[in-house]
Amino acid sequence: MVKDTYTEFANSSLGEKITKTLGLPQPAKLRRYRPEAPLIEGPTVVLGSSEASDILADQLVSWDLDVRRHVGRREKVAAVVAVFDTAQTPADLSETVLALGGLLKQLKSSARVITVFRDPQGNEDPAVTAARKGVEGLTRSLAHEMRAGGTANGLILSEELDAAAPSVSGALRFLLSGRSAFVSGQFITVQNTNGVLPDEWTQPLAGQVAVVTGAARGIGAAIAKILRRDGAEIIAVDIPAAGESLAGVANEVSGTALQLDITAEDAGDRILAHAEQHYGRLDIVVHNAGITRDKLLANMDPSRWDSVIAVNIESQLRMNRTFLESELFNRPEAGVGPRIVSLASTSGIAGNRGQTNYAASKSGVIGMVSATSAQLEARHGTINAVAPGFIETEMTAKMPFATREVARRLNSLNQGGLPEDVAETIAYLVSPAAGGTSGLTLRVCGQNLVGA
Amino acid sequence: MPADSIRDAVIIGGNRIPFARAHGAYAGASNQDMVTSALNGLIARFGLQGQQLGAVAGGAVLKHSKNFNLMRESVLGTPLDPNTPAYDVQMACATGMEAIGSLANKIKLGQIDSAIGGGVDTVSDAPIVVTDELRGILMEANRAKTMGQRLKALAKIRPGHLAPQAPGTNEPRTGLSMGEHMAITADKWGITRQEQDELALASHKNLAAAYDRGFFDDLVTPFKGVSRDNNLRGDSTIEKLGKLSPVFGKELENPTMTAANSTALTDGAATVLLGSEEWADAHDLPKLANFIDYEEGAVDFVDGEEGLLMAPAYAAARMLKRNNLSFEDFEFFEIHEAFASTVLAQIKAWESEEFCREKLGLEAPLGSIDRSKLNTTGSSLAAGHPFAATGGRIVATLAKLLHGKPGKLGFISVCAAGGQGITAIIEGR
Amino acid sequence: MAQKIELPTLGSVYRQAAADAVKSKLSSNGSLKALPKEAVVTEHPGISAEQVEQYRELFGGEAFDGVHRQSLPSVLVHIAAFPVQMALMSRKDFPLPLLGMVHLTNSVEHHKPVYAEQPLEILARAENLRPHRKGTQADIIVEISAEGQLLWSSVSTYLGRGAYMFSRSEHEEVASGSREFSAPSKTALWTLGADTGRKYAAVSGDYNPIHVSGLSAKLLGQPRAIVHGMYSAARMLEGREPESAGHSWSISFEAPVALPGRVAFAAEEKDERTLAFTGWHPKKQRRHFTGELKLPQS
Structure with a gap:
């Protein structure tokens, strides 16, 4: 991985002066999750006066946070949770929004702003829907205005959902924590009361078994390590040719390596057989394996098109069918069902020149997770996608220097993300506390300007 | 210990690195590098990180003196529990078989519950030794008590002493290379060029097909960018093989042995995980096959009384008798292809009434081997033969072939330098 | 009838021969037409353990440590x-000049084992002068x-x-x-x-210049140095002589073996007691020697 020396430089005292003077981007050192560190350090202000705001404040208090309804003018603030769930018309937003605005100059670095509101698609009243969409718009814009590694994201509750639902807490905690360091301008919808809060927040995946495809390197290896850190047993899968580094990853996470071409007809069965043999269960599937074969469509040849479609989406569809038919993958335990997370891409959302094949496959992933979620809901299972933006990997290290420099600055955080940032989001989505969120594609892109 | 307490020794699985032609892809790798990589792949495949195993045994035929504790040093470089004992074994090309067979016996006897056996060899990083004279002078200088004595000793060094001595694969007692020995045996048994080339071709075709259907996905882990045995020539034809000139037995009236029907010098490492049934179950590990029995053999080859590589022909007879089995009882045969003619000479010997009567003391020949059951996923001619690694390759391959065929038997024959050899029986489950 | 002599050193013998050759350029000592009737006999203090070990280092094989082997090889006795x-x-x-003498054949009857450090009496006599x-x-x-007990006897034919x-005509x-x-x-x-x-010279003391360097x-x-004939005999016999002796063997030398070089060798079983040996040039099909080993009847 190429070191982002610019970010290191801009964070040195001399570098900070120079970059400020020159008006260059100010990439901050992001606060990232460490199990032993506090969830967030400093006051968390809860704005809004609804019942939901009280419930959320109580939840934060239960996590030993310094929760405030008001804060002094000179005090530094670590996070703001602005609750808009009862807004009936856009004019209702004013009080809370202005209070939020008043706090922005008091934010610490890597601060969090979380707006909480009801699902805009859940109501037919034009004024109510306008108010809810309004919160979306202000959240996105605020994300662009955040400084010093701060992020702004929205937490959307479905129409009738109790703010005390476990997955609301799960999402809130994720957004406050360093796990969401590279997630900004995004929205997490909690649809139902599925999900269970863990006994031990540092080991949310304890006792579970996760398979990660494409685990030999890059984002896949980071996913394996972070799911392991969170307590899961890991089955690391990659193509046989990547076996040497795959073994290294499997040994690092005390897991098992399974060399497998996921496009094989029986790939799903082989994963199930391996899981059955070695662990007797399978709880989490992370479809991370993917390839790119870039070419303008005018020059596209069958092998480039077909291989990308076969690896990036057809294999996942086929394996998901196998998993969903299998008993092993369908055992809800204590209200926690199976989890699938697929890797999408910002290319799949916004499109990218030279990537018609890749974008087709990744848009396909987004469609697949949204269409599959219904099949999993009854058994408390979820399926989601994560769309990484510019992530510092071996793959992006091969980009030309100038392109890479532009790409990594082209987001609200002025820097590329790390594989760990993608992995943290996946770890959240597969956790028992995210059982109420399914069918979603969550971007881990630092609010990339492309396709926002 | 009463006989009824003998338990099964279960073959759980294996892992090897691809075998690479000498002085090529693995030129910079040592025996320890290669066997460590093979162990790491095995540990990763079966999730053995941090586990304390009963024993790890294996070895190398060509070994640096600094590698006196090769297996132990290698184990210390893996995620296995450092309290896992390890030791080196050496029986030339049968090193891997001897390591695995003796570990299986320890499991059967209840001495240990789990083990890894295997072997490694590199021709590319073979030890180069100094001449005996130079070694003598250096030792004398080393023992010298004064600078004067030391200089006096060192002054004896002559240019001729400095020529490095590469390790030979020649038989020390005859000075003949293994190929020359085999050429004599092949000639004696009247083995034709055509038969040898056909066997070599089948080896390449079978290995290539096995790779293509993913058979080796859970038997091989890549190393240094090599993901398939790079000696493999899946596109070879009998015509291409027929064009090669003989390399051994050239003084014979009808030389038949070429570079293609003899194994190439290769580098590589192979390992096999063994355990008791209880241990495998307790660790949620697969049980591919049982290691039933093995037999060592040796022949008096020095004055040509018997062919250098014919020991397995004798070992097989004793082993079959002890187990009350015949060739018809076997589903698969893995006969190590040191040379195509090695396999063919053994088969001909077992078919020969005269040989079986006079040499093996049998009333009737041991019989024929169904060629469709022989080396069905390729053998050393295609994969290569890093001497001590071959046993591990064969045991893991055969165990996988027999997995899901409970009670079906597989036969192994591996010949070795010094007129030795090992045969073995494993049983699917 | 025997003349008692001190155990000679080969160096002194060779120096004497060289001096004689200068004195008499004649190929034969003209007037002498018969072999000396008198034998020479000498006391030998025993083959030293050190020399035994040198021999073993050269030819390999098991140690003469009383456990692996005790009875010395015939060629070392020679x-x-x-x-x-x-x-x-x-x-x-x-009557024949020492320099330029060619060893044609050697046959040995090794009646009883000979041990390291065992004092020996060695008698040599000449017979059978012939064309x-x-x-x-x-x-x-x-x-x-x-x-007083005969352990070992040999007939060496020189030309x-x-x-x-x-x-x-004769x-x-x-x-x-x-x-x-x-x-x-x-084989x-x-x-x-x-x-x-x-190397053989270092063990045997026979620094005949023809063997020592090109x-x-x-x-x-x-044109090139040639190997000692008895080196070939030693390799031919290594590991094949019975520990209890009682065997006999012979070797006939043909084309000399030039150094460095390679010798193709075959050991063939003639019958239960007899091994026949052949050494030849692996490329030129020229025979260097033939030999035979007869084991005692068991």
Whole structure:
């Protein structure tokens, strides 16, 4: 991985002066999750006066946070949770929004702003829907205005959902924590009361078994390590040719390596057989394996098109069918069902020149997770996608220097993300506390300007 | 210990690195590098990180003196529990078989519950030794008590002493290379060029097909960018093989042995995980096959009384008798292809009434081997033969072939330098 | 009738021979037409453990440590007796010149084991002076005993090349030794380095220049150094002699083995007691030697 020396430089005292003077981007050192560190350090202000705001404040208090309804003018603030769930018309937003605005100059670095509101698609009243969409718009814009590694994201509750639902807490905690360091301008919808809060927040995946495809390197290896850190047993899968580094990853996470071409007809069965043999269960599937074969469509040849479609989406569809038919993958335990997370891409959302094949496959992933979620809901299972933006990997290290420099600055955080940032989001989505969120594609892109 | 307490020794699985032609892809790798990589792949495949195993045994035929504790040093470089004992074994090309067979016996006897056996060899990083004279002078200088004595000793060094001595694969007692020995045996048994080339071709075709259907996905882990045995020539034809000139037995009236029907010098490492049934179950590990029995053999080859590589022909007879089995009882045969003619000479010997009567003391020949059951996923001619690694390759391959065929038997024959050899029986489950 | 002598050193014998050769350029000591009747006999203090170990280092094989092997190899016994042979042949009354003498055959009866450090009595006498196509040949008989018991005896036939001591017809009548040779199936290949002659010389004390280096061999008219005949005998027998002795063996030398070089070797079982040996040039199909080992009846 190429070191982002610019970010290191801009964070040195001399570098900070120079970059400020020159008006260059100010990439901050992001606060990232460490199990032993506090969830967030400093006051968390809860704005809004609804019942939901009280419930959320109580939840934060239960996590030993310094929760405030008001804060002094000179005090530094670590996070703001602005609750808009009862807004009936856009004019209702004013009080809370202005209070939020008043706090922005008091934010610490890597601060969090979380707006909480009801699902805009859940109501037919034009004024109510306008108010809810309004919160979306202000959240996105605020994300662009955040400084010093701060992020702004929205937490959307479905129409009738109790703010005390476990997955609301799960999402809130994720957004406050360093796990969401590279997630900004995004929205997490909690649809139902599925999900269970863990006994031990540092080991949310304890006792579970996760398979990660494409685990030999890059984002896949980071996913394996972070799911392991969170307590899961890991089955690391990659193509046989990547076996040497795959073994290294499997040994690092005390897991098992399974060399497998996921496009094989029986790939799903082989994963199930391996899981059955070695662990007797399978709880989490992370479809991370993917390839790119870039070419303008005018020059596209069958092998480039077909291989990308076969690896990036057809294999996942086929394996998901196998998993969903299998008993092993369908055992809800204590209200926690199976989890699938697929890797999408910002290319799949916004499109990218030279990537018609890749974008087709990744848009396909987004469609697949949204269409599959219904099949999993009854058994408390979820399926989601994560769309990484510019992530510092071996793959992006091969980009030309100038392109890479532009790409990594082209987001609200002025820097590329790390594989760990993608992995943290996946770890959240597969956790028992995210059982109420399914069918979603969550971007881990630092609010990339492309396709926002 | 009463006989009824003998338990099964279960073959759980294996892992090897691809075998690479000498002085090529693995030129910079040592025996320890290669066997460590093979162990790491095995540990990763079966999730053995941090586990304390009963024993790890294996070895190398060509070994640096600094590698006196090769297996132990290698184990210390893996995620296995450092309290896992390890030791080196050496029986030339049968090193891997001897390591695995003796570990299986320890499991059967209840001495240990789990083990890894295997072997490694590199021709590319073979030890180069100094001449005996130079070694003598250096030792004398080393023992010298004064600078004067030391200089006096060192002054004896002559240019001729400095020529490095590469390790030979020649038989020390005859000075003949293994190929020359085999050429004599092949000639004696009247083995034709055509038969040898056909066997070599089948080896390449079978290995290539096995790779293509993913058979080796859970038997091989890549190393240094090599993901398939790079000696493999899946596109070879009998015509291409027929064009090669003989390399051994050239003084014979009808030389038949070429570079293609003899194994190439290769580098590589192979390992096999063994355990008791209880241990495998307790660790949620697969049980591919049982290691039933093995037999060592040796022949008096020095004055040509018997062919250098014919020991397995004798070992097989004793082993079959002890187990009350015949060739018809076997589903698969893995006969190590040191040379195509090695396999063919053994088969001909077992078919020969005269040989079986006079040499093996049998009333009737041991019989024929169904060629469709022989080396069905390729053998050393295609994969290569890093001497001590071959046993591990064969045991893991055969165990996988027999997995899901409970009670079906597989036969192994591996010949070795010094007129030795090992045969073995494993049983699917 | 025997003359008692001190155990000679080969160096002194060779120096004497060289001096004699300068004195008399004649190929034969013209007036002498008969072999000395008198034998020479000497006390040998025993083959030293050190020399035994040197021999073992050269030819390999098990240690003579009383556990692996005890009975010394026949060729090492020959080495002990060789200076006595040479002393006999360098006597003034010996009719054939020592320099340029060619070893034709050697046969040994090894009656009883000979041990390291065992004091020996070594007797050498000459017999059977007779014509050869290329000169005149004679047999040197050696008998080695300890405490009056015969342990080992040998007949070495040497040719005084160019020493025509009989009538021309008598020389010409002797059959030529060369016959058609077809190589048997080899059982071993010896690779002999350029220093093989020096190494054997270091063990045997026989620093005959023809064996020692290419340069010294050239001085004696040979293009390259050649290996000692008895080196071939030693390798031929290594590991094959019975520990309890009672065996006999012989070797006939043909084309010399040039150094460095390779010798194709075959050991063939003639019958239960008899092994036949052949050594030949692996490429040129020229025979270097044939030999035979007869084991005692068990």
